[in-house]
Amino acid sequence: MLAMSTSKRDGYHHGDLRAALLRAAADMLREGGPAAITLREAARRAGVSPTAPYRHFAEKEALLAALATDGFRDLGKALAAATSEKSAGLNRAGEAYVRFALANPARFRLMFGHGVSSMPEHPELMAAALQTFEALTGMVARNGGDKLAAIKAWSQVHGLADLLIERMIPGEEPEALIAALFP
Amino acid sequence: MLAMSTSKRDGYHHGDLRAALLRAAADMLREGGPAAITLREAARRAGVSPTAPYRHFAEKEALLAALATDGFRDLGKALAAATSEKSAGLNRAGEAYVRFALANPARFRLMFGHGVSSMPEHPELMAAALQTFEALTGMVARNGGDKLAAIKAWSQVHGLADLLIERMIPGEEPEALIAALFP
DNA sequence: TGTACATCAGTGAACGCGCGTTCACTGATGTAC
DNA sequence: TGTACATCAGTGAACGCGCGTTCACTGATGTAC
Numbered sequence: 527m528l529a530m531s532t533s534k535r536d537g538y539h540h541g542d543l544r545a546a547l548l549r550a551a552a553d554m555l556r557e558g559g560p561a562a563i564t565l566r567e568a569a570r571r572a573g574v575s576p577t578a579p580y581r582h583f584a585e586k587e588a589l590l591a592a593l594a595t596d597g598f599r600d601l602g603k604a605l606a607a608a609t610s611e612k613s614a615g616l617n618r619a620g621e622a623y624v625r626f627a628l629a630n631p632a633r634f635r636l637m638f639g640h641g642v643s644s645m646p647e648h649p650e651l652m653a654a655a656l657q658t659f660e661a662l663t664g665m666v667a668r669n670g671g672d673k674l675a676a677i678k679a680w681s682q683v684h685g686l687a688d689l690l691i692e693r694m695i696p697g698e699e700p701e702a703l704i705a706a707l708f709p
Numbered sequence: 710m711l712a713m714s715t716s717k718r719d720g721y722h723h724g725d726l727r728a729a730l731l732r733a734a735a736d737m738l739r740e741g742g743p744a745a746i747t748l749r750e751a752a753r754r755a756g757v758s759p760t761a762p763y764r765h766f767a768e769k770e771a772l773l774a775a776l777a778t779d780g781f782r783d784l785g786k787a788l789a790a791a792t793s794e795k796s797a798g799l800n801r802a803g804e805a806y807v808r809f810a811l812a813n814p815a816r817f818r819l820m821f822g823h824g825v826s827s828m829p830e831h832p833e834l835m836a837a838a839l840q841t842f843e844a845l846t847g848m849v850a851r852n853g854g855d856k857l858a859a860i861k862a863w864s865q866v867h868g869l870a871d872l873l874i875e876r877m878i879p880g881e882e883p884e885a886l887i888a889a890l891f892p
Numbered sequence: 893t894g895t896a897c898a899t900c901a902g903t904g905a906a907c908g909c910g911c912g913t914t915c916a917c918t919g920a921t922g923t924a925c
Numbered sequence: 926t927g928t929a930c931a932t933c934a935g936t937g938a939a940c941g942c943g944c945g946t947t948c949a950c951t952g953a954t955g956t957a958c
Contacts, residue, residue, distance in 0.1 A: 539901060539953065566944065575903050577946080582901090586945065639875040640823055656879060674889055677878060678865070685868025686860075692822040695860060696839060706857055722920065722934060749911065758936050760913080765934090769912065 544582040546572040551593055555632045560641035563590065590641045591648035597637040598654035601626050602661055609665055616669050617708040619662065620683045624704055627687035634691060638684075727765040729755040734776055738815045743824035746773065773824045774831035780820040781837035784809050785844055792848055799852050800891040802845065803866045807887055810870035817874060821867075 540546065550571035554563045565586045566576045583589045601623070608614065608622035627634040636642070637655075645652055659680065666676040686707065689695050695703070723729065733754035737746045748769045749759045766772045784806070791797065791805035810817040819825070820838075828835055842863065849859040869890065872878050878886070 543901080564944070565946090576944095577904080577948095578902055580946080635822065638871065638877070639818065645876065655877060659877070659879065677869070677872075677881070677886065678890065680878075681868035681872060682861070682865045683868065684872055685864035685866065685870075687868075688821065688871055689864060689867055693828065694821070694838060694842070695863075696842065698860070703860065707861065726934080747911070748913090759911095760915095760937080761935055763913080 540572070540574060540578075543572060543574060543578060546574075547579055547582060547589065548592060548596070551589055552596075552633075555593065555636060556630075559632045560590070560636045563593075563641070565589065587642060588648070590636065591651045593633070594637045594642055595648075595651045595654045597630070597633045598651070598658045600630075600633075601637070602654075602658045605658070605661055605665070616665060616679060619665050620679070621704055621708040623683045624687045624690065624700075624708075627691050628700055631691040634687065638688070723755070723757060723761070726755060726757060726761060729757075730762055730765060730772065731775060731779070734772055735779075735816075738776065738819060739813075742815045743773070743819045746776075746824070748772065770825060771831070773819065774834045776816070777820045777825055778831075778834045778837045780813070780816045781834070781841045783813075783816075784820070785837075785841045788841070788844055788848070799848060799862060802848050803862070804887055804891040806866045807870045807873065807883075807891075810874050811883055814874040817870065821871070 547568045550568040551563050553571070554567060563586075565579050565583075568589070569576050569579050572578075579589070583592070604622045604626050605619050608618045611618075642648065642651065645655065659676075662680055663673060663676040666672075666679055671679070686703070690700050690703070730751045733751040734746050736754070737750060746769075748762050748766075751772070752759050752762050755761075762772070766775070787805045787809045788802050791801045794801075825831065825834065828838065842859075845863055846856060846859040849855075849862055854862070869886070873883050873886070
């Protein structure tokens with residue numbers, strides 16, 4: 527399967543086009559942000575005709591939604607990994623959240639509003655986002671906080687991530703801020 | 710004609726085309742978000758040829774930047790108004806920030822990353838954004854906080870605003886959240 | 893076992909689309925003498 | 926005071942652009958008998 531990943535066509539059929547398109551789109555996202563993603567270019571990179579993607583995604587937004595969905599799952603994994611140790615407190619989750627955004631700014635933007643016009647039209651995306659939030663709520667609960675505390679923590683951490691990747695905080699090193707805010 | 714109500718053409722010259730274009734663009738922003746703003750449509754709405762805007766804006770991004778700049782100034786005013794009373798604490802500023810975002814979601818998005826590709830290329834925009842942040846830092850300082858506290862407060866409030874307008878917080882009324890978080 | 897046939901996953905041509913921007917231009921205005 | 930002239934703010938035609946998407950199609954594959 528992975529051998530297929532470098533657009534190895536065994537003839538007419540691709541073998542794993544859906545995954546190849548997602549990979550291509552993820553590259554384009556990294557290279558030029560959400561607006562740089564193009565169905566035609568993704569097809570080109572996968573070595574396939576411009577209309578082949580329509581066998582796997584009903585429309586361009588469906589591709590973007592799938593990409594964002596993956597993003598939420600990855601973020602969820604990152605949060606889980608950061609809090610897997612017994613001794614890990616909420617600060618580890620916060621740090622992981624901000625680091626995820628700094629490491630994948632374009633993907634983070636795609637997940638939060640840039641690109642997918644309306645989340646409710648993509649149930650999988652909704653579900654993945656909700657699950658991330660619920661994981662976070664769980665972590666806060668384990669530290670004795672209620673839902674309001676979870677929203678507060680999420681806002682805190684999300685705001686910092688967003689302001690940092692948009693370069694809105696003047697004269698501060700991200701690393702120094704993370705160290706100071708999540709000791 | 711509708712265009713005539715906002716643009717008084719006394720003949721060849723418009724009189725106040727720059728302002729008219731900004732108004733048209735602000736309307737389009739409200740109607741369809743940052744991506745819906747088009748130079749040609751703005752010209753159309755101002756009752757002017759497609760190329761006339763180039764007398765006032767070097768390129769499309771300059772228009773967007775001007776719009777975002779106005780946004781930061783308006784946000785600054787809103788924050789100042791909310792804290793004008795002696796007794797007003799930091800919570801009033803936070804509340805005003807979130808309310809601004811809820812009342813002008815598209816403009817808020819434009820200000821924070823959606824639309825203008827790189828802020829440093831627009832000094833006026835940079836300056837306006839910086840000034841807003843400094844106003845906020847000043848408010849925090851008056852309440853005994855340092856710069857780190859200001860960044861923390863800004864993150865908190867910005868994150869809540871962003872999550873709310875992107876409809877990421879499930880099952881919560883914005884009003885109830887504001888009341889709970891900014892008592 | 894071979895084969896007919898349904899279904900799936902591609903192809904390739906074509907369409908409409910409005911956009912941003914350049915260019916050479918012209919009409920209107922303000923000012924120096 | 927009138928006038929020449931520079932400058933400013935519009936016009937209108939044109940260009941290139943690649944995009945998303947539809948359509949009728951064909952090649953490949955899996956399966957029932």
